[in-house]
Amino acid sequence: MDNPSDINKILCIDIGGSHIKATVLDTKGNSSKDYQKIPTPVPASPENLIKAIKTLVKDFPEYDHISSGFPGFVKDGTVFTAPNLGTDLWKGTDLQKLLKNTLGKDAIVVNDADMQGMGVISGKGFEMVITLGTGFGTALFKDGFLLPHLEIAHLPVKKHTTYDQYLGDKAFEEEGKDHWNKRLKKVLGILNTVFNYDFLYIGGGNSREIDFKLDENIKIVSNRDGIKGGPRLWLQDKKALSKK
Template structure:
């Protein structure tokens, strides 16, 4: 983690299967402008996605750093998988280096659920974050620190090849809201049993389609909240509480 100057401005980008969203944050994770979005281009090749991202942020205020949440497995800023963008061209693509080159500032690229997790968690105990969108994203944090990323969405579930297939966007459209909600109840029971989390946060565009009552230690969070995690990527864990988003939220 890197130390943070007092007036740091961070361009925070959330890449999804349907939209690319972006805003400017300060070091506390506070929005400096309303976030804006554009449709994710099809086909979602690296070239097309970078072009769309540059167009989205073209008229944004100035920024010092860049944080990006990407829907797939990311290692050291390099994309390893992009299951919901429908292209093999992402494999081993250094998105972090390319964005630095194209946008002119240092960048960090992480899994999108990981970045959302940094933006919404309380920082106490084992917290699990899931995103319900084109696919099924997951992140785990212990006392506010990201744990190694697991592509849990690829785990087989029931007769389905994966959680993505079982509860992703395509399954919702095919099965309908009622059956999808029954599937979600089964998934949440499994998560509760397997992870024994202290708190579960639910984000993503389809989270508002949940119709059943959630446990007391479960909460739906907005994409606007999740994108704030981009600030935490540039904040030193040992920095003063005033510039630590997770600690600052408790005040």
């Protein structure tokens, strides 16, 4: 087991439905490599994705640990669902082990909204993060600690329609910006009622399309801020281990 002092430079990878983004950060979130991205391969099989990641990071500076966010349900580094990449391709894939074996460093893999949330939360109270991109991502935090992941995206927001289908990229393209914003207003009201969060953060590429005034306890955040969750995953992991 590594000591926290052994964690210095973290390769942070954000895997999305349209792009794979990466950088190298220290434990304070300072970058030693400009934020880089490449298109997510099609089909986005484990083999193709790993090949793309290797291409993306081949000229990156040295790093000693890896953090990665993946768009699906991930438990102990293993992918169970990948609705926007292909669950049939990914179900049962130990991406954490695959990254470690490929790149030669210890890795932590979590849901992409979970990792992004770690990069933007204040660490005070009950905080929620949603991401508006290819699909609809969510993450929950209590006093800065990541809570067990819930795939809210797969729940029905109305009959026969999940949150993913209601607010994802496809819905934005088919319904248009105005109708999509009306849908988002409705969903924000539901989330506030159900979770009664202290603060909500909204990330993902489509967050820039929001055209209505948000409540004071809601903030739009960038993917560049979110990727800073990579180092925090390792620091939280070590704090949890030290209490066992």
